[in-house]
Amino acid sequence: xxxxxxxxxxxxxxxxxxxxxxxxxxxxxxxxxxxxxxxxxxxxxxxxxxxxxxxxxxxxxxxxxxxxxxxxxxxxxxxxxxxxxxxxxxxxxxxxxxxxxxxxxxxxxxxxxxxxxxxxxxxxxxxxxxxxxxxxxxxxxxxxxxxxxxxxxxxxxxxxxxxxxxxxxxxxxxxxxxxxxxxxx
Amino acid sequence: xxxxxxxxxxxxxxxxxxxxxxxxxxxxxxxxxxxxxxxxxxxxxxxxxxxxxxxxxxxxxxxxxxxxxxxxxxxxxxxxxxxxxxxxxxxxxxxxxxxxxxxxxxxxxxxxxxxxxxxxxxxxxxxxxxxxxxxxxxxxxxxxxxxxxxxxxxxxxxxxxxxxxxxxxxxxxxxxxxxxxxxxxxxxxxxxxxxxxxxxxxxxxxxxxxxxxxxxxxxxxxxxxxxxxxxxxxxxxxxxxxxxxxxxxxxxxxxxxxxxxxxxxxxxxxxxxxxxxxxxxxxxxxxxxxxxxxxxxxxxxxxxxxxxxxxxxxxxxxxxxxxxxxxxxxxxxxxxxxx
Numbered sequence: 001x002x003x004x005x006x007x008x009x010x011x012x013x014x015x016x017x018x019x020x021x022x023x024x025x026x027x028x029x030x031x032x033x034x035x036x037x038x039x040x041x042x043x044x045x046x047x048x049x050x051x052x053x054x055x056x057x058x059x060x061x062x063x064x065x066x067x068x069x070x071x072x073x074x075x076x077x078x079x080x081x082x083x084x085x086x087x088x089x090x091x092x093x094x095x096x097x098x099x100x101x102x103x104x105x106x107x108x109x110x111x112x113x114x115x116x117x118x119x120x121x122x123x124x125x126x127x128x129x130x131x132x133x134x135x136x137x138x139x140x141x142x143x144x145x146x147x148x149x150x151x152x153x154x155x156x157x158x159x160x161x162x163x164x165x166x167x168x169x170x171x172x173x174x175x176x177x178x179x180x181x182x183x184x185x
Numbered sequence: 186x187x188x189x190x191x192x193x194x195x196x197x198x199x200x201x202x203x204x205x206x207x208x209x210x211x212x213x214x215x216x217x218x219x220x221x222x223x224x225x226x227x228x229x230x231x232x233x234x235x236x237x238x239x240x241x242x243x244x245x246x247x248x249x250x251x252x253x254x255x256x257x258x259x260x261x262x263x264x265x266x267x268x269x270x271x272x273x274x275x276x277x278x279x280x281x282x283x284x285x286x287x288x289x290x291x292x293x294x295x296x297x298x299x300x301x302x303x304x305x306x307x308x309x310x311x312x313x314x315x316x317x318x319x320x321x322x323x324x325x326x327x328x329x330x331x332x333x334x335x336x337x338x339x340x341x342x343x344x345x346x347x348x349x350x351x352x353x354x355x356x357x358x359x360x361x362x363x364x365x366x367x368x369x370x371x372x373x374x375x376x377x378x379x380x381x382x383x384x385x386x387x388x389x390x391x392x393x394x395x396x397x398x399x400x401x402x403x404x405x406x407x408x409x410x411x412x413x414x415x416x417x418x419x420x421x422x423x424x425x426x427x428x429x430x431x432x433x434x435x436x437x438x439x440x441x442x443x444x445x446x447x448x449x450x451x452x453x454x455x456x457x458x459x460x461x462x463x464x465x466x467x468x469x470x471x472x473x474x475x476x477x478x479x480x481x482x483x484x485x486x487x488x489x490x491x492x493x494x495x496x497x498x499x500x501x502x503x504x505x506x507x508x509x510x511x512x513x514x515x516x517x518x519x520x521x522x523x524x
Contacts, residue, residue, distance in 0.1 A: 026413050026430055042475060045445035046430055048487055071432070072450055072489040083287060094373040094392050095413070096351075117294045129391045129410070130372025131351040149305055150298075161410070181282055181290075 015060045017177050018083050020118075022109065023090035024102050025069040028125040031160040032090060033066045036170065041160070046070060050080070060174055074105065081114040085177045086121065088169075091142075093124045093132035093157070099141050106142060110151070119176040120153040121169050128159035152176050229289060232281045236293055239274045240300070243267060247303055254311050264308055271300050351375060353394075357382050366390065366406070367466060376403065385514050389470045393426070404462055404512055407474035423462045423512060425476045431455065438503055441483040442476055449500055450489040456503040459483050464514040 021029045025046060033053050034041045047068035055062045065080050067073075089106055092098075109115065122144065124135040135157040139145070147153060154172045158165030246267045253259050278285075278293045285293075353375035354362045359382065364374075366388030376384060377396040386405040393405060395414040404423045411428035418435045425442040434452040441447055442460035449455055459479065471477045484502055491497035 026411055026428070042427070043444050044428065046428060046448045046487070048448075048489065048492075070430075070448070070450055070489045095394065097375070097377070097394065097396060116298065117291060126392070126410075130370060132372065150302075180279065180294075 015178075017060055017062050017085045017174065017181075019062055019064045019086040019088060019173070020080055020084045020115075021064060021066045021088045021090060022077055023069050023088075024092065024095075024098060024105060025071070026095065027069060027090040027092040028160045029066050029069060029088075029090045032088075032123065032125065032158070032166060033064055035160050035163050036166055049073070057170065057174055060178065062170075062174070077109070078112070081112055084115055084118045085181060086173045087115055087118045088121045088123060088173065090123045090125050091138055092126055093134075093138060094126045094129040096133065099133075099138075103142050110147070116151075117180075118151075119173055119180070120147075120151055121173040122153065122155040123165070123169050124155060124157045125160055127157045127165065128161050152180075228281075228284055229286065232277075232285065233289065236274070236277065236296075239270070239277070240296060243270050243274065243300055246270060247300075247307060250307050250311060257312070260311060264304065264312075267304055271297060271304065274300070352390075353377070354379060354382070354384060361385075363387075367470070374405075385517070387464050387514055389474050393424070395422075404514060406462070406464070406467060407470050407476045409474045421509065423460065425460050425462070425471060425474070427475070438509075439483075440509070442471075442479060443482045444476065444480055446482055446485045446487050448487045448489055449497075452488075452490075453499040455500045457483050457486055457500060458503040458508050461509065461511050462514070463511055 021033065023029055030044050030047050030051060031041050033051065034044065037053055037055055047066065048070075050065060050067040053062075053064045053066065055064060067077055067080055087109075089109070091102055095102075110120075122135075122138070122142070124133070124138045126132050127134075133141075135155045139155045144153060144155060154169070154176070156165050156169035156172065158169055160166065246263070250260065250263060250267075253263060275297050278290065278297065282290050351373060352364065352366075352371055353373075354364075355375070355377045356379075358380040362379075362382055362384045364384075364386045366374075366386065369388070371388070371390045373392040373394060374386065374390040375394040375396070376398060377394075379398045379401050381400045382398075382402075384401065384403045384405070389407040389409060390405075391408070392410040393408045393412045395403070395412070396416060398417045398420050400418070401420045403420065406425070408424065408426035410426070411430070412424055412426045413430050413432075414422070414434060415432045416434070417431070417437050420437045421440070422437065423440040427444045429439075429441060429443050429447040431439070431447065431449045431452055434449065434455050436454040438456045438458065439447070440458045440461050447457070460483070468477065486497075486500050488497035488499050491499060
């Protein structure tokens with residue numbers, strides 16, 4: 001067995017993906033990560049700094065970086081951009097007033113060159129709350145269509161509270177990354 | 186001092202000598218082991234040269250487009266071929282991504298992206314648009330970019346979904362605002378632009394948004410999700426919730442029961458005390474919201490503007506003798522002046 005085939009085997013075995021979760025404060029990033037991992041979501045403090053979760057998802061290992069969204073610490077997001085395969089932008093669909101802020105921060109983020117190759121999943125969270133905007137309405141406000149040609153993206157409505165939509169969203173993200181980086185077998 | 190620098194120079198010379206010896210040793214190695222397996226660095230360089238060849242040929246293809254711009258059918262075919270070459274190049278990167286250093290994967294993908302962009306630009310300039318294409322879109326995008334920031338923020342409002350029937354109170358001065366929600370399912374509840382008002386919300390809501398309140402008193406039943414307060418001044422809040430975030434608040438008192446740690450940001454002169462609200466059936470509502478137990482978290486405030494071990498100067502615990510005492514909304518019933 002040559003060195004090359006050993007390296008290839010190791011790389012194939014790892015199948016690691018680095019996923020960065022960002023979004024405004026109060027959008028539900030930490031709750032989403034804990035819910036996917038099957039952990040208790042009843043007591044979650046606003047994130048001061050970041051959390052890392054390693055999750056085995058299908059045959060892939062996801063390293064999920066959940067970074068705090070408070071205004072004061074948004075400027076530190078850039079420290080986590082390197083090597084990001086997938087970007088998850090979480091939106092509080094019930095927070096109508098701050099959708100402008102949400103759009104502004106997302107546009108800013110997508111200008112970042114280090115993230116230009118990353119697949120983008122937008123989670124329209126809190127769909128379980130009465131009065132929340134639908135994913136279609138959010139897509140319109142965020143003008144997502146504009147990046148049809150420049151990036152792989154998908155918007156999925158979800159509820160971190162009930163868990164609905166989370167798997168659908170992550171399925172898309174993982175498959176999209178896999179088809180770019182690993183080629184689906 | 187000079188002693189020190191001369192030893193440093195000696196060390197430098199010694200390092201260089203060792204380095205040269207190593208280079209020489211390495212240069213002899215290939216001859217002694219002619220049949221060694223292809224190393225990963227070699228396959229990287231062979232990939233890179235292949236990649237750059239293909240890239241050059243695609244660039245040539247792109248450059249040729251202008252010369253055949255007059256023949257629409259041929260041009261279309263030409264673009265199809267170019268697009269095919271680009272996806273072949275993409276495939277090459279994907280196939281080699283196992284062994285390539287991640288930097289090379291990224292730069293290669295970036296190059297592919299750039300090529301795709303050039304192709305798109307050429308396609309859109311050389312092939313005239315059909316009548317039914319979305320004419321407004323590009324202009325809209327452009328104007329959004331060139332507009333000054335204020336206008337840019339204002340633009341989304343035009344296609345902003347109109348859903349203003351969501352429960353809450355807005356733009357009031359000097360009023361008593363009462364909402365009884367017991368027994369009905371309420372999602373988000375919003376209070377905004379209130380001045381010198383008293384707000385009483387009986388029953389529980391999923392999310393509470395508070396924006397721009399001055400000299401108000403706010404009494405709210407359990408919030409099963411989160412509370413977000415921005416720009417409050419000279420006000421009193423009595424709230425129970427799973428999460429509470431307070432931004433840009435001044436001189437305000439918060440009587441809280443909260444399952445996680447409340448946070449403040451860009452605030453000062455804010456004081457905290459335990460929850461003190463009563464109304465008929467509040468125990469049931471609190472239980473239903475998972476907020477029946479006192480956690481003591483009302484005093485565990487995190488100040489995102491003060492990340493040091495010592496106490497933040499922006500908040501404090503409200504002294505016992507300055508607290509308002511129990512507020513019983515059922516007893517205040519007779520003063521109701523519902524609006």
